[in-house]
Amino acid sequence: MFRINNDQTSALLWFALGSIVAIVSLRYSLGTLDSPGTGFMPFLAGLAISLFSMIGLVHSTLKLKKGEGWKPVMKGLTWKKSLIALGALFAYALLLKPLGFFLCTALFIGFLLRAVQPQSWLIVAAGAILTAIGAYGIFEIWLQAQLPKGPWGF
């Protein structure tokens, strides 16, 4: 049966990334040793990534031979909660400008309070509104950060 462990997987991904970085760097000028060009440093970084990932691949293959196989990284964890939080973060980034800071923040906090580890509706509503008001007061009014305004002007 084909077996692969965690470090082998990640080392292979790193090797691919390092190779891409080194190859793309060639498109920029590498220059010469007495006058290194724009692509010189990223090329070296790409090479280093590839080299260290190869060392990692050898190291992890030796470990596989000693019996260190794949270890599930999500076992026993409620990973759906992190997925919900990640989804909420992306949604916030995409809705911030169309909805405006205040409404977007209230919805974001309310959603997380209810969806990740459900709180009572009272806590959800109070938490969402008070956080939005507090954050608006601190960042928009006190620190004068220019937060996006929705169609309602806040």
Add this chain to the structure above:
Amino acid sequence: MDFFNSMILGFQIALQPNNLLFCFIGVLIGTLVGVLPGLGPVAAISLLLPTTFHVTPVSAIIMLAGIYYGAMYGGSTTSILVNIPGEAASVVTCLDGYQMARQGRAGPALGIAAFGSFIAGSLGIVGLMFIAPPLAKMALKFGPPEYFSLMIMGLTILTFLASGPMWKALLMAAFGLFLGCVGMDSMTGAPRFTFDILELSDGVGLVPVVMGLFGISEVLLNVEQTMERSIFETKIKNLLPTLKDWGESIWPILRGTVIGFFLGVLPGGGAVISSFVSYAVEKKVSRHPERFGTGAIQGVAGPESANNAATGGAFIPLLTLGIPANAVMAILLGAMMIHGMQPGPMLLKQNPDLFWGAVTSMYLGNVMLLVLNLPLIGLWVKILKVPYPILFPLILLFCLIGAYSLNNSIVEVLIMIFLGLIGYLFKKFKYEAAPLVLALVLGPLLEAALRRSLLLSAGDPLIFITRPISAVLMLVSFFLLVFPLLPRLGKKRAGLPQREGED
């Protein structure tokens, strides 16, 4: 300017009402993040970095430094009362601190941790004041090859001390160097890896990267676990240690101060390692090593002093050479650059107000911390009881606002979220993010030093080993790189008290 004039200048700046306020805010937030498990000084400084854009550079650095050493104080509270380290440098405090609490001696444990931190923190600052100016003078003799070699040594030490296999830490450093290359080439102005995204022409921002890697990823990891905290329910009394406690603790405090300070100075060293080393030393010199782990006050006094002294030491390479010793200092370096200053040997000459203002503010900050940590201990215990499901949306919101307010750009927010996901995967696959952050900050400086050195030597790479200072630094780096390859020595590295992230 002589030493006393410099001190007076420093106090004049640190005692200005706005700087006092920012110092207080810094140590207060630092204590808070130290107390709260799952949020460390790296994440807190990254989160608060954007809020300093509206204040003067001196106030900004005073506040950010306050968060760092404040977190070292706060971390002990959680270790002693909950048996969960508030931040990584307080891991060893759990061993004896929690046992003391179980024996009804939570008060003396918290008291000696606070007093030890105060003494060590203050002595560390004295060391910083005496060592930094002559070192800065010496650093003026450094040319591009010496700087290049020094930065390589800093990165190598950090990767050497990182937890897990060294190839993983080296990979992270190389990836950080690559991220540091993204954006406009500082010498030719040509764009690299920008994919026509305007926001990337200035490079990958430090703030979205550290917020993503340390803030977002930490929350994503925490929410998928059920975080049950059982606070040791006991009446906290006798915060002032007795004469017997002092007698048993004074030498561990002084030894911890020396260990912490010198390990803090080393690039790659820092609070985490120094607390482990201090604990090991105390156990070794004790006449009753068997008492360690069962509630020995020396096991609290030594490490807590060491991690605070390390914070003073860590400022030395940053302020004199412009080289950050750890991830927190890397963010502070970024903060200083954002505020238009270049940390390094010229800082003392060009911005004496910042240097001496920041250093003397640490004295005041230490006094504030003593006041905050002892009489207000009940408040910190109450905060410890705030459930994580209510806390984490606020942390995420802070990250989002922080990333957005950098340049009012959604792209930076998306970069932060993406790095948060990457950081989450790094932790799942056991990659430490600290070398990446250090390499990202050092990347542009390292590239400039490398290219200038090669220009200087007409393309001869031997310049790095023909100049004596550079050669010594390179030799140290080389030794550290081959060290793990030698079977007997490699085992010794595995046995070192390695950092499980300074976050």
